[in-house]
Amino acid sequence: ARERRCMSAWVGLASSRCAGAAGVMASDGRDTTHSDIAAAIGEVRLSVDLPRLHRHLSEHVPDLPLVRGGAEDLCCKQFGTGTSNPTYLLWSASQPDSRCVLRRKPPGQLLVGAHQIDREFRVQKALEGTGVPVPKMHHFCTDDDVLGAPFYVMDCIAGRTFPPVGRAEAALKPGERMGVWTSLCDAAAALHSVDFRAAGLGDYGKVGNYTARQLKTWNRNFRESIQVVDKVLPRPELMQDVDELYNYLDKNMIQEEPTCIVHGDLGVHNVIVHPTEGRVVGILDWELSTLGHPMLDLNYSLARLPGGYRESRDLEGLPHQWAMVERYHQRRGIPMISREKWEFFSLVNTFRWCGIAHGVYARILQGNAASDSGDDEKKEWTEEIMNIGQMVREAVRKTRGTSKL
Numbered sequence: 001a002r003e004r005r006c007m008s009a010w011v012g013l014a015s016s017r018c019a020g021a022a023g024v025m026a027s028d029g030r031d032t033t034h035s036d037i038a039a040a041i042g043e044v045r046l047s048v049d050l051p052r053l054h055r056h057l058s059e060h061v062p063d064l065p066l067v068r069g070g071a072e073d074l075c076c077k078q079f080g081t082g083t084s085n086p087t088y089l090l091w092s093a094s095q096p097d098s099r100c101v102l103r104r105k106p107p108g109q110l111l112v113g114a115h116q117i118d119r120e121f122r123v124q125k126a127l128e129g130t131g132v133p134v135p136k137m138h139h140f141c142t143d144d145d146v147l148g149a150p151f152y153v154m155d156c157i158a159g160r161t162f163p164p165v166g167r168a169e170a171a172l173k174p175g176e177r178m179g180v181w182t183s184l185c186d187a188a189a190a191l192h193s194v195d196f197r198a199a200g201l202g203d204y205g206k207v208g209n210y211t212a213r214q215l216k217t218w219n220r221n222f223r224e225s226i227q228v229v230d231k232v233l234p235r236p237e238l239m240q241d242v243d244e245l246y247n248y249l250d251k252n253m254i255q256e257e258p259t260c261i262v263h264g265d266l267g268v269h270n271v272i273v274h275p276t277e278g279r280v281v282g283i284l285d286w287e288l289s290t291l292g293h294p295m296l297d298l299n300y301s302l303a304r305l306p307g308g309y310r311e312s313r314d315l316e317g318l319p320h321q322w323a324m325v326e327r328y329h330q331r332r333g334i335p336m337i338s339r340e341k342w343e344f345f346s347l348v349n350t351f352r353w354c355g356i357a358h359g360v361y362a363r364i365l366q367g368n369a370a371s372d373s374g375d376d377e378k379k380e381w382t383e384e385i386m387n388i389g390q391m392v393r394e395a396v397r398k399t400r401g402t403s404k405l
Contacts, residue, residue, distance in 0.1 A: 139153045188297065260294045343398070
């Protein structure tokens, strides 16, 4: 009976436009069809005890439309993209406009400090009403007896989302790329302008030395992940380059450390874009957020633009990276960063991306990725891992014979 009710409601969702941590609207802006949604949201791969979930939510958030129907009306599908934390679309077959998104920790052995969904929930809750586009948070659960891991429930925002591994820029229509990137830049400026102490996030991270701590964190995580990756793609030359880049950055570490809330993985791949307009209406995936240096966060978010260390080539309509840097500083009313310091942050983020990507690839190889990691996704990440070797080598070349930036 539940399956019949959910399937009937599922067909009704086929023309909806809702994005949680992955989109259910076609990336080219077409109205969704059932097949479009099926491509983004599929069968549940990591099971959810729906009756138990319904009892828990009914007790803690009884006014949520999702639980106003009976437990037998609660329906669930799992988003097919994303490699971090398993994410689900929930709705009630008997309640219109009841869609929510549930996000939980993944199973398996996890990197220390990764998958901190409690921090995701806390920062998004704190940012409500600040002008930073975030979904409304409804509930966080720490009781593993409910679903086997901590989870939280949030609003489902109408809009479009795009694929990772550098494909997001290509998925945008040429005519809307400028608008989306401008909107993303403005969202970064809004985030970095929030008074983190007034928002209740004074203890959300350490103040100062963020860049140095990031360098050490991703050096450690890279060395854990490379043990898995090397069994498939042994590259001794990469280790030599990583060591050289790390030593340079550590020796020439910047001393000035303005502090703000940073997202940690901001980019087109982690935002929701308006269903028909080229503007950002939501920022997702806050697991790497903390208190840190605004320039390191901004540099990472603009890396795919022309002039960036991971620039997308042969794509029309993208703004130049430095134009967005100038816009950001104008929006915040702060002095411009020098190109030399900006280049230093590019080198740090090259190292950081090397650590992040190898962590994702290691999870895919171990079968712990939250997404439905098929052959296509594995192939894409394999190509990205190989590209990173060239990226790190180029970064090392830039450091040789270079004085402190």
